[in-house]
Amino acid sequence: MHADSWQAVQGWFLLFLPLNDNCAFFVACQQNYFIRIILSYPEVTPLLVHSGFSLQKQREKGLAVSRQQQIDVPGKPLEEGKGSSHDRLMRLLELFSSDGKNDWSVDEAAVELGLSASHTYRYFRTLSGAGYISAFTPGRYVLGPAIIALDRKMRTGDPMIQAARAVMNEMLSSGPDGCTAILCRYYREQVMCVHEEFKTRFAQEISYERGLPRPLYQGAASKAILAHLPLRQVKAYYEDVPAEFQRFHLGSNWTEVKQALRRLRSQQVVMTAGDLGHSAAGISAPIFDDKRVIGSISLVIPVAAASDQLKDRLAPVVAAAGHTMSRAMAELAAHSA
Secondary structure, three states: OOOOOEEEEOOEEEEOOOOOOOOEEEEEEOOOOEEEEEEOOOOOOOEEEEOOOOOOHHHOHHHHHHHHHHHHOOOOOOOOOOHHHHHHHHHHHHHOOOOOOOOEOHHHHHHHHOOOHHHHHHHHHHHHHOOOEEEEEOOEEEEOHHHHHHHHHHHHHOHHHHHHHHHHHHHHHHOOOOOEEEEEEEEOOEEEEEEEEEOOOOOOOOOOOEOOEEOOOOOHHHHHHHOOOOHHHHHHHHHHOHHHHHHOOOOOOHHHHHHHHHHHHHOOOEEEEOOOOOOEEEEEEEEEEOOEEEEEEEEEEEHHHOOHHHHHHHHHHHHHHHHHHHHHHHHHHHHHO
């Protein structure tokens, strides 16, 4: 076979690659657009070029096999695109982090992102080759093992988490059984728990689960951050969800919201009960990087144990933890400057 030999099969072009003494068999079932590629060596990647009709999900089972083989076999690195190509690659990866859908096919992602199937296929191949996505069934992809490797690297190498471990365990030693210490970061107008420490976990209806984004208006860990954000930023956020601000006791209009935030800023800690279900109460302090709020550190305690006396005793403990973390982050920033 010659490298430049092409054959048209019902709108598809198959490029036959020279394989020396090896062989590649391309079998096409024309009526069903069902194409299977059998390779004698898995490192050989055939090139399949689409020539003019869009595929429907119901008619692509055979194509899914072909695409998966092409995506999963590492090939030559793709050429660097413009900045927009990198943005599209990130948008594709973010599809896999959405709560509503865990797995995607090339064609589903292309429709969702408004991209051509050929471009989306290239992005799938890039992410699959790096291990960020992987196929769990022909043509359908989920997050891959590289994500777990990055998560472990964050847990073991993030300076903020490393600085917080001892501080969080000290907080736990002051609280009752069933307490959980959590470390949260401000993340894209949301709050995310990035680390937790506990001695005995108790069941909660809703929690700051690690990796689960939470809104800025719900819970002590979020409100401790919200209170210290620039007012212009908070106002834009408030105007999108005013009913939620009222629901979580932050005010029924912008004037009341500003007053509520001023009160929260004047307190050494933020305390809530029932914001995240009826089983937990929270005591939180903000963490600053110089003058900019970057997160919060909190104690979550069973609401049945959250007496006023206990909260008064734990408030200075949590406030001290916030100050300790803020000093640690300022020192880290100074050393890296």
